[in-house]
Amino acid sequence: MTDTQALHEQMLKLGQQAQAATNQVASLTLNQRNQILTNIAQALIKQTDDILAANQLDLDQYGSTLSGPMVKRLTLTKAVLAEMADSLHSLVQLADPLAGPYENWTNQAGLKINVVTVPLGVVAMIYEARPNVTVDAASLAIKSGNTVILRGGKEAIHTNRYLVQLMRQILSDLGYNPDIIQLVTDTSHASVDELLHLRSYIDVLIPRGSAAFIDHVVTNATVPVIETGAGNTHIFVDESADFDQALNIIENAKTQKPAVCNAAEKLLIHQNIAAEFLPLVIDRLQTQDQVELRGDVASCALAPNQLTAATAADWDTEYNDLIMGVKIVDDVQDAIKWINQHTTHHSETILTENADHAQLFMREIDAAVVYQNASSRFTDGFQFGFGAEIGISTQKLHARGPMGLKALTTIKYEIFGQGQIRP
Amino acid sequence: MTDTQALHEQMLKLGQQAQAATNQVASLTLNQRNQILTNIAQALIKQTDDILAANQLDLDQYGSTLSGPMVKRLTLTKAVLAEMADSLHSLVQLADPLAGPYENWTNQAGLKINVVTVPLGVVAMIYEARPNVTVDAASLAIKSGNTVILRGGKEAIHTNRYLVQLMRQILSDLGYNPDIIQLVTDTSHASVDELLHLRSYIDVLIPRGSAAFIDHVVTNATVPVIETGAGNTHIFVDESADFDQALNIIENAKTQKPAVCNAAEKLLIHQNIAAEFLPLVIDRLQTQDQVELRGDVASCALAPNQLTAATAADWDTEYNDLIMGVKIVDDVQDAIKWINQHTTHHSETILTENADHAQLFMREIDAAVVYQNASSRFTDGFQFGFGAEIGISTQKLHARGPMGLKALTTIKYEIFGQGQIRP
Structure with a gap:
């Protein structure tokens, strides 16, 4: 098997695993989802030294090649981790994006139609060298009942590996499928292009990065994309x-x-x-x-x-x-x-x-x-008072402007009949 | 200029004209939009003979090569036109999809944030040999304040040309830009592929057709697409x-x-x-x-x-x-x-x-x-009681299931300040 084939197989498996975990995370209660976020917040504080050590490996490897602002984005500190933990505690306080009241009505044929809010399913994020996005995106996905596939920049790979392993361990310890959170560990462009085509498995892909990168994603993706962030x-x-x-x-x-x-x-x-x-x-x-x-x-x-x-x-x-x-x-x-x-x-x-x-x-x-x-x-x-943000949509479909938890949900029509057929 | 270049220029122009007309249709009052629909309904009845004559040209040209169900879809009759007119009158009765009440609040900084419902802008439809879709799609687009680009099947081209000309004349007679409704008259596959890439001009493309066709569209389009209709x-x-x-x-x-x-x-x-x-x-x-x-x-x-x-x-x-x-x-x-x-x-x-x-x-x-x-x-x-339908979405973003007028709208945040800056 060539490297290309191996990567393709690996990415397919990632997609399948993400999809296989969707029903579990979608059926967790609000308390269960919040428990995961609380445990992640605690782990960020408890494991601060180890996280900073992983982050130092990234800084050692890439720090000298990056611009000042990029180094700043890549760098974690005790204070940054404390902020990340605070932000998780705030997320816990937010209302359940999956809770009702749902719309419902009875149609002319007597069918009871319920419009329920449900998670999108599998959310994929592609982003650059900001390890805080790894925790933000995973926690927003879980709060809204989704599984997540994360593809961060190569400059942050040691930090991302550590953070994702930490979060997966928390899921396992609680008795849940760790594949609710997955990291793409291949940081070549090829893994991005594989993600863009995982059409049977990814329900939405949110790319962050330069205008040129977003353009590459939109032009090439066959998975549904929400464009974000370019701001002239x-x-x-x-x-x-x-x-x-x-x-x-x-x-x-x-x-x-x-x-x-x-x-x-x-x-x-x-x-x-x-x-x-x-x-x-x-x-x-x-x-x-x-x-x-x-x-x-x-x-x-x-x-x-x-x-x-x-x-x-x-x-x-x-x-x-x-x-x-x-x-x-x-x-x-x-x-x-x-x-x-x-x-x-x-x-x-x-x-x-x-x-x-x-x-x-x-x-x-x-x-x-x-x-x-x-x-x-x-x-x-x-x-805006949304309490959380996964990105800022610059397109018109599904979500526009700052995207909170609601942007990670969709609807489903549940219809209860008593034998109705169409005349 | 080669034919390919000429088609490319022609399609670009179509996109530019559609976009140039968006602000006019978006600013029409509900009464003005309904007046257009009422006039179209009347014209369908008044011009019945001419419409059926155009339809007969299509049937003469393609009737013998099409399957029974396809011929049935292509064929207009006095009764079908009366139904189409009735359906327009029903659409007139529906509530304004652009009307409030809008959400609004004042944020911590004292900014007044209004979330208003606005048209998507330019809606494109690709469909097969059903001329009634030509009128349905145009009227749903106008009721929701959008301009529309229609690309029907080659089998219905005479009928579609006549119907679109009729509707454009109604727009002109009312003093509006006829480019609110445009037809792609090139019925080769090349014109579909041009539409798929009019990214600066098309806000949403709704394809109707076989699963294989929808798949072609999703795989190749760089414009935003809502998948419809495939039903296993x-x-x-x-x-x-x-x-x-x-x-x-x-x-x-x-x-x-x-x-x-x-x-x-x-x-x-x-x-x-x-x-x-x-x-x-x-x-x-x-x-x-x-x-x-x-x-x-x-x-x-x-x-x-x-x-x-x-x-x-x-x-x-x-x-x-x-x-x-x-x-x-x-x-x-x-x-x-x-x-x-x-x-x-x-x-x-x-x-x-x-x-x-x-x-x-x-x-x-x-x-x-x-x-x-x-x-x-x-x-x-x-x-479902939506009173109208532009398609059935089988994807999760923006709209899911039967799509009514609301699926052709998006939101905009209008923010009124008194000099607020971000601390």
């Missing part, structure tokens, strides 16, 4: 905007955490205020916050030698860095048109005191979340 | 079943309309009643109803020379014909295991007087609709 997000500063408020919001959306998908990437300014507002932006963002501003022709003309000239590619680029594209637009309609051509459908913002313009922007912008006078950094399951 | 549906006759009721249900589910996806294809019989029940099935279905029964080894042994021997392929085949596979199973657990291996996740039935077995079957069977003691022919939007 815009802020439009309307003629009537409050300048002080606008500067605070732009600064927060751009600089508070520039590497995340809900950070702002592009700034559109109404032409009538551009001459007055642009110098304020340059002062606050470029001078104070060290943000590189890349302008269109009109904004470069307004501030000679102060802006880098943007290229065509800039308008569709998610920088995830202290860089921002700046463009002058005619009016709110022009801003809407531009944004709808360049949006990744994540989060878009209008800063305006004009309620009609806000309504128009809300209605016509094609994005999951549309803001008036607030920072797009609020696009986040916790900030 | 089973009936399990438990030990405690009421025999008379069971025979009536099996007969109805198998023979009342054998060519549709909710018709029964396989019969599983509990081993303890097989010797008594199988002869009754043979008498009713094979002798009276001319259904060909294909048995497993155990059932063939129970009824020597009365059943055709089933092959391995039978157990995964949707016959859509007067054929039924018959198998003896050990018990309800064995039936559940078998069905979960062979189901297309559409509709599955248990016939039993044992409430525990019914609950177990309901919980563990992985299908959109699960029945106790009723015919699976009820899996249908109209029978």
